[in-house]
Every structure is written in structure tokens, then in C-alpha cells.
Amino acid sequence: MSLVLPPNYFPTSSPPRYSYLLPEGEETVEFTPRGNAPTNVLVNITQTCSFLTIILKDQNPAEECPTYGRGSTIHGEIGLRSSASVLSVSIKLKGRLRVSISDSGSATIPVVSESAVLWSQDSAHKIICPSVLPFSIVFPTTFKHGDRIRSIPPSFSEAYYQLPAISAQCSYILKVTIHNSSKMAFWNPSRSYSLWLNYRPRTRPQRPVYHLDRFLATLKQIPEDWLESESTMRIRRTDSLDLKPVSCRFFFPSVGAFGLSDTIPFHIQISSSLASLRLLLSSEIPNSGTERPSVRVFITRQTVVEVNTRKCWRTATLVEGRVRAIAPPIYATAVEGADMYVDWEGEVRVEKDMVQYGGFNIGTVVVKDYIVFAITPPNPRSCPLLAHQHSVPIKLVTDVWTDGSTSHPLDT
Template structure:
């Protein structure tokens, strides 16, 4: 039987490259812009002093200072107002972490130190220094301190004046230095320097979105895995009446635990106990109760010479509104004195990005953590049989909100 060979196969041509820009002959049929997409055009930021001009390219027009993300490269151009007698031109990217405790001293930690020589007469074979020099220098992503490699922190500044006073700051600076030729008999060469502050803001975003529905119960029914239930108890004093019971507190927050600085974080609160205990809170419907609060706090820890010090500050407080009880709920009437009753609220909390420009981080010497706090305080804390109650749940605040793009941003973690 003769051998039958399979037909020859030819490799198919590769698929065309995708581009969000229209190619020749194409037209847009429908376009829906993303709500979280930035509409700010990139611009050049110019800084000038008596002897030079610096141009920072591809900058966000909404920022006051040149701003860069994780692993970003500074691109720009330096213009010299006079290039006579210039021997060399260099740029240096410096970053320094300063931490202090009033009764324990202070410490300065170098974070970044990168130098690039843009022009040198020794390498120019006698040519004159150009009047315009492009520059490019890249932010490192990590630094080493205390035997450990850590990501470099964002630009930030924190200070707490209560004793012992503490302060922490991370500052990034670009320094341009011009070296001039002096007399042949001189042992030193005159130089001039110009420094300006840069903002380093590494981008991070949540791994999935926060789903918002009309009502909490609808959301809990359809996507229960998106909610985290936190149970705690508001206790009573030992001398309290036997008719009083501890108040059971159920606090619901999105289970993702990571939120962008422009995200609106929904929450739901349910308190249940005896009617006598609930009445002690003096809840007036439908106005939001003054005794129940939800807020976000930031805890800052600094360490100097093995001394650790913690400080906390409230970032933002949430807003609440009463939720009508379901039809089959036990009403708040005298006939139900022996049964538990329920009261519910829902609300949102949001941290403004312009007030809190960076999220939490840990570089050993400085640790910044964020918490969402649920607190119930009776109207008269000293005399009320109910004890004040507070529960803090750790969350992570990040620079960006979730986006529906299928690929990762190159500056994301």
C-alpha cells in the first residue's frame, strides 16, 4: 500500500496588533469612557533659577510639583543661561528619611542616592558645554536599612506635638550641580547648585471592585462573599439591672479590605438587645444616632534608638441613615419587653485623596496603618449602665481605585 503523506501546513499570519487609536479606514461605532479614568493631560513643568532652567516632561497638570511613581524615570531637559567656563553638569536624586522622638533623639536614613553626569569637559574632547542638556534618572524601588531590603516610602510628613513629640518625614530632592573652571593656580573649582523637591507616590490599587447595590440586604443576598461581618458586644456594668442585657453589635464592611483613597466605602450596622438596653442609647428615629459612629483612623509608629512611640489620628468620619425594619421584625413596643429588638443603619465613609495623598506602609523605622472603627458611646458614659464600646478593624488604603482594565498598570504592585 503506497504511503500517504499529510498535506503541507503553513503557519498562519499573526493577528493584527490591537490599538485603542483608530487606524486608517476605521471609525468609532460606540465609545463609553470609564468613570475612573483620568482626564488630566500630561504637561511640562518648568522651574527656573538665576543660572538655569529645568523642564520636567510628561507631568500631571493637576500636580504642583513633579510627581513620580514606583520605578519611574525622570525625563527632562536642563537649559543653561550661560555655558561659559562650565567644566561639568550633573544631576543627583536624593531621598532621606528623618525620624525623631523628643526624648530619644533623631535619626536620618538615606533612601535614594543616584548621580548622573550629563556633560564633562574631560569626555568632550575640548568642546564647549551645550546650552541645553537632556537628562534621565530612575527612581530605585528598594533601599536597605537594618539588614533588610524594603520598598522606598512615599513622600510624606507627619508630626504629633503631644509629649513626647514625634515627627517623621521622607523628602526627595533633585539637585543640579554646575562645576566651573577657575584660575589655574586655584586648588578648588567654583560650583553652583540648584535643588527642588519631587513627589514620590508609588501607585497601588485594589484587586477587585466594591459592588454597590440599592440596599444592604439585596447585596448580602446576591453576593454574600463581598461582605465581612464583624461581631462584638457592648457590655453592661456589674451593678446593672437584671432587665438590661449586653448589646450585640454586628458591623458589616466590604470583605476586600483594600480601598482606594477616592473610594466610597459602604457599611451596615445592626444592634440587638433587650428593649430596655436599646432605650438607654436614646436613639431617635429617623435621625442618625449621635451615640453610634464609624470613622477611619491612622496609626503612626516611629522607632528611634530602640524606643517606639505610637500616635493615632482620625482621617474621616462616615455618614449614616436609618434603615426601616423588615415587616416581620419585632416592633419596639411594650409587649416585646422580653424579646430582643433590632435597630439598623447603613452609610458610607470616604477619605479625600487631597487630604490623605498616600496609603499605609512599613519601612521598619516607620509603620503607618489604617483602621475602620465602629464605636458606640452611651449618652452619659459615667452614669449609664452600658459601657462605651469600640472595635477597630485593619484596612489598607491605596492610591488608586480599582479599574476594569485586563492588564496591570506597570507601576502597580
Template sequence: MSSTQESTLPEYSDPSPPPFYSVQVSEGEELLESTGAPPSARRAGSYTQTWDCGLEVILSEQNQDIVNGASTPVYNQQGLITGKILFRQNAESVLQVFLKGKFLLLVPMSKIEGILKRRVSGRGASASKAVKILGECYELWAKPRGQAATTSESMNPPHELEFSSVLPATFQDDEGNCDIPLPPSHEISLTGIPGLYSQCTYAIKVLVVTRGSLWNKTKTYTIPFKYLPRNRPAVPLVTNDGIRPGCPLFHATIKSAPELWFETNSVLQPKPASGLSSIEAQFFIPSGRIFELGDEIPFHIQLTGTAFSLQALYARLRLEHVEDSSDSGSRSSSPTFTIHSTTSSSGGTSSSSNSRGKNKSKDNSDNNFISLSVALHRQVRVEVKEQVVWKSYIIGEGRIHPIPPPFDSEFYDGTFVPSPADADDPERIENLDGAGEIRCRSDVDIGHFEMKGKVQVKDFLVLQFGTNSSIGNKSPSEISSRFFPLKIAVPVWLVTDSWSEHPMML
């Protein structure tokens, strides 16, 4: 049975266009929440390397166009290694083509290796070891054998050989018991006794086998590249944005948002014969403790103790890498902390300007002063054949500057004077405050990483009280400091990207 009526589709009107959408906040809109991780952007640059024999290798997925080693190609964790090999001339004698590299790359018909070199030295003993992270060989092309290939074109390699793969995130240790993240490209050499050395290099190698008159020849073409895993902080760095000009960052945020700061306490101990009491040292840094290599990291220092002890410390205190906070921007010839009393009934402040002036010439001539510094220390640990060596070095030095006095303070000649009620009380409790910023040196391009049982790199933000390095040949026993040295080390993590960077390609 067939139907004589034809069904027709209902009529549709043109739908209204979808509303305009933008990732940027428009007028009248408000951003409620953001993960801070924008989508990855495809890299449009390429790396090109040519050789006189007519071989050319092009690597895609680069940030910029690079030709013949002008700079080194860079790959991040699980980055896409893709490209092609071109034969411009003399391809008739090619028998086989392999892709080989110093790291792990799972490309069909290719070979990739990874090698980590380590060396430690000590008194009377040294050890070294090279670890192959991975070594697999894959053939990209081979000349057909037998009678299957009859045309000349089938006997020659194609004009282009393409390859593509994603970098793995880990490799297995020597025993194959656990997975270890691929280490970044690096070379660390710390000489001395003991000494250590660690190097991890990466390269892509093209091996071309050609027919010779007597035997086949293999030639290797190498392209070094840098492996740089990327990471970013989970929270933004606290800044002066939105803070009243002239107000210290710490004072503006510690009461309203104390969670922004991480505090570490220790005690500066006086020597027994000094007759002084101990001083509490508080060191504040941003609570996340994860910073981008280029971040300017704020910190705050507060010393709490009796007026007598603080004045004794202050008379010999010298701040390392101090910058004046005045508008002129000139370096202060005699920088000071702000000193203010915490127990004065009149809200006044306390110091001993006269004793400071009397002691200044003596301190300068005797060089018996105490230095206060903030620095970024990098600790490197290398283990080879059950020998372990670790050493530290400085990768950044902080700038310490004085904090402006409270608006209701009475001061004379740029120094604070005590109120009459507190002037004769040496046991009153006072605070001595300072602040500053620190950033990593520009030549440091890798952050924290760890290879269990092989290499470990850690970073610390260190506040240190100690005798000044300019004392010369005097031994520590000859230096008449009234306090023992003190070091406060706070572990931090340095990463490649900032929280607010956009876009971030991971």
C-alpha cells in the same frame, strides 16, 4: 550546469482586511472576564524650571505641563525619570555638570540621594535620626583636560544634556540586610507627650561647577518632586448599582452575595448595677477592605439584644454625623435607628415610644447619653534608636442614617410600636439597625505603607460607643452611662486608585 527556465512567483489575490476590533463591548457582544488593569498610557506633559543664570531643566513624563514651580512634578513606583538640561547662556566657564537628588536614581554620570527624617519625644527623653536612603554621584559632563581638545566647541558643554532612568522599587536598610520599599513623600507631625515626626522629601538637584578667579565654584539648582506609589483594589467596591431604589444596600446583597461583606463582632457590656443584659454589635464593611482614597465606603451596623436592654441603650443613644434619609435632605434633629423584632409571631415591631419621650428631656439636661460614631483612624508608628512611639488621628468621619422600616410594619408618629403579643415581653430579642458611608478627607494623599523598623502607617475603620465629648468637665466616673465603652477596629488599606479607573498608569 545552468537552468534556462526562469521561475516565477505565484499570483496572489488581495487578502481580505482584518476584522474590526475594539476594546469596548459592541452591540450583541458580552464581556466574559476582565482583569481590571488597563494598559499604561504615556504621559505627554512636562515640567520646566528656569533660572536667571540661563540654566533650564525639562522633565518629561508628567500628567500636565508645569512651568516654574506652579505645582510639583510627580513620579510613581518604578517611574521613568527622563529629561534634559539646557544651557541658554554663560556656558563657557562651566567645568563639570552633575545630577544629584534626594532619593535613589541610577542615572549614568549623576548623583541621587534619599533621606528620611524621624523624631520621637517622650517624658524626659527624645531621639531623632536622618537616614540616607542612597547616595551616589554621577558626572554628566566634564571639560576635557590635556591636549586632546583643541577646538573651542569641544571645550564647552553641549547645549543639551539628556538623562533618563527608572526609579528603583526598594532600597537597603542601614545594615544592608533587607530591601525596603521606597516610602512615599510625606510629612507627619503629631505633637504632645509622647510626640512623633516623620518626613520624606524628594528632589532632583543639578550641580554646576564653574571656574572662578581663585577657585572653582559649585552651584546647586533644586527641583523638589513628589514620589507617590500607586496601587488599586483587587475587587470593585460594592455599590447600589442595580439595586431597587429605597432598598438598603446591605439587605439587598447579604443573602444573595454574603461574600461581599466582612463581619466583625463584639459585645457591648452593661455595667453591673444597671440590671441590663449584654448587646451583640455586628459591624459589616465591604469584604475586600482595600479602598481608594476617594471611595465612599458603605457600612452596616446591627445591634442584637433583649428589648429591655436595647430600649435602655436607645433612650440615650446619639449618632455622630447623622444625615436624615428623607427627600428633603435636611439633618434630622432626633435621628433614630430602625428597631424591629426578630421573634414576634405577628411580624410586628417593637419600641417604647412613651419611655423615649419621657426620658428625652432628662437625657438632654444630664448629658449622660452614649455617642455612636464610625471613623477612619490612621495609626503612625515611628522608631528611632530603640525608642518607639505610635499615635492615632482621625482622617475621615462617617455619616450614619436610619434605615427605612419594613413595608408591613405598624408605626406611630415615626416610631415603631410593638404588637400586642410582644408588648409585655421585655426579654424578647430584637435588632437595632443602621447604615452609612464614610470617606477619607480630601487632604490625605497617601495610604498604607511600612518601613520595617522605621516608620509604619496603618488605617482602621472604627465603630465606637462612648460618652459624648460635649459632657464638659465631668470625669468618666460622674457620667451615669449604663454601658461600658466599646470600640471595634477593622484594619483597612487605603490606596491611590480605584478598581474601575481607566486608564491607570502604574
């Protein structure tokens, strides 16, 4: 058997250095830029107790407590009031998820557990601990629960007291522990101080929400930017041959993900026989002194909690949209036996002060958001038309889509 040597290899020049600046002849095809940097000037936050002072750097003064995003680094300084008897100083970043269902028990799941020793007399060259100790610790992005690796959830707290009552809470703290020497051999005193942190991972939609004046013009120009959801408003059994089920078409932006400050436009079109539409849109409610809105669009949030293999969920309405009727075209005429059309338009918006975080799924807790279209006849108890509600899942994210001239694919 002959020995075959591999071919000779010659060293090549090193690959060109990557740069986010476009050289001549190159162009960016597509990218999703990050939102603009916060307009607030970042400051240092100081927390003080009887035996130490903690300084957290680069914080937004508009936030109620220190806030960090996905993969952020917590960095700052710890100042000791007295360091003469200190044996060691350590910090620990802790995150805990607590869930409960009133008839199924409760559970506590560790989400984050990161620790670091800032100074120790055993490993230090100095006998006396420095009075100021800088520190830096990184927020992990994932945690392991069971056999799954999941993203760590944002800070949140939800509680619903309808039976069975459910609650879910995820909290993060930074704990500083100081071990001191003692003259008594059986007692090793230590003191701790905990600081609550707010974890807010930022997310954005992959493209913007377009707002044009007229829905029909937009639908013809860029139909891919609208998502159509069809449903049917059913009727009770009736002897009338003129009454038919009402066909409902609900349109909203197809991007599906919306920032907490985004205004979501929508369009509604229903069609049925003239008799059904007259019955549905009648403004007179027999035996009632008030009128109920017949068409609604709102956003709901569903929270699902699982404890000991038992799942329980609750749904809450976040915000109600504004709905405006659209006058029919002047050329529209009623044709015997043909369906008639009625249209509405409007918008719905979730404010940041109402919702602090977007939807997520960590198995034990699932938070989902829906945009809901509901239409109710004037007298739902006696009307042959049945009240109708149709939900479409959406994703609420923390930031809106922005396109700044300084953004680039490096900024992700």
C-alpha cells in the same frame, strides 16, 4: 566504563511572539486592570535660576510640584546660561527619611541616592560643554535599611506635638551641580540647584466595591463581598436582670482596600434585651442640654515612629461617616425574653485633598488605617452600658478600581 553520548538535539522553531491582543480561541480569565490614564494633558515644567534652566517633561499641571510614580523615569533638559568655563555637569536624585521622638532623639535614613554625570571635559570629545544637556534618571523602587529590603516610601510629612512629640518626613530632591574652572589653583568653584520632587507610588484595590440598594439582599446574593466584624458592648455590674451586654455586628466590603475617592458602604446591627436597647437608644440625656450621637463610623490613621529602639504612635481621625437609622420591619414584635435587633446603614469616604498617600510599612515608620465603629450611651458616666469602640484594619490606596474596555493584563 562505556562512554554514553547525549541524544541528538535538533533546532526547533522560535516561540511565538507574545502579544497582548487575544487571538481567536483565547480569552482572559481574570486580571486587575490599571486605572484610566489621567485626563489632564501632560506638560513640561520649567524651573529657572541665575545660571541654569531645568525642564521636566510629562508633568501633570494639576500637581503643585513635579510628581513621579513607582519606577518612573525623570527625564528633561538642562540649559546653561554660560558653558565656557564648565568642567562637568552632574545630577543626583536624593531621598531622605527623617524621624524624631522628643525624648529619644532623631535619625536620618538615606532612601535614594542615584547620580549621573551628564558631561565631563575629561571624557568628552568637545572642549566646550553644550548649552543644552538632556538627562534621564530612574526612581528606584526599593532601598535597604538594616537587613531588610523595603519599598521606598511616598513623600510625606507628619508631626504630632503631644508629649512626647513625634515627627516623620520623607522628601526627595533633584540636585544639579555645575563645576567650573578657576584661575586660582586652590579654588574649584561649583554651583548647585535643587528641585523638590513629589513621589507618589500608585496602588489600587484588587476588585471593586459594589453598591446595592439593600444590604440584606446583597448579603444573600453575594455574601463573600461583605466582611462581618463582631464585638460586644459590655455593662457595669447591676442588680437588674433585664440588662444584658449588647452584641454588635459591623459589616463593610470584604475587599479591604479602598481608593481615596471610594465611598465605603457599611451596615450595623446590634442586638440585646429590650431593656438594654431602650436604655442605649434613649434620646433624653439627664442633666444635659445637648444630645450626643450614639452611633458613629469613622476612619482613623495611626502613625508609628521608631527611633533608637523606642516606638511611639499617634492616631488621627481622617473623616466621619454618615449613619442612618433603618426602620424595623413591620412584622417585628417584642417577645418576652428574646433579643431585639436594631440596624443602621451609611457610608464613609476619604477625599483626596484630605489624604495624599496610602498606608505603608518601612520599619522605622508604619502608617496604618482603620475603620472604626463606636457606640455611646446617652449618659456614659452613669449609664450601666459602657461606651464601646471597635476598630478594623483597612488599606487606603491612591487609586480606585476601574474596568475600562481597553484595559488588558499587559497594563499592570
